Amino acid sequence: MAVVWILEWPGLTKDQFAELQERTSWETEAPDGLQHQVTAFSDKSLVLTQVWKSPDHVMRFMEDRLLPAVRALGITTMPRVDQYPVHSIFNPPG
Numbered sequence: 001m002a003v004v005w006i007l008e009w010p011g012l013t014k015d016q017f018a019e020l021q022e023r024t025s026w027e028t029e030a031p032d033g034l035q036h037q038v039t040a041f042s043d044k045s046l047v048l049t050q051v052w053k054s055p056d057h058v059m060r061f062m063e064d065r066l067l068p069a070v071r072a073l074g075i076t077t078m079p080r081v082d083q084y085p086v087h088s089i090f091n092p093p094g
Contacts (some may be wrong), residue, residue: 002035002086003052009079010045016075017046023069031065033057036089046079051086058083
């Protein structure tokens, strides 16, 4: 079952996010199961919304790629993460 994964990471900067992207290669070598991603920054935090094929796909990405990169970069804060079953996805044409 597909899930939407919403990660809100207070204090994570755009530079730190760019370093995470580089270390995990998730935009050049998309993780298995990642279907959509939207990234935004508020005044206080990174807000990352992703759609995955299943919760197992999210966990593999977290364990194999994201958490090792977070540790390697010395990032000590952790995000708030919410995960919900997808009800529907609409991609308008154009």
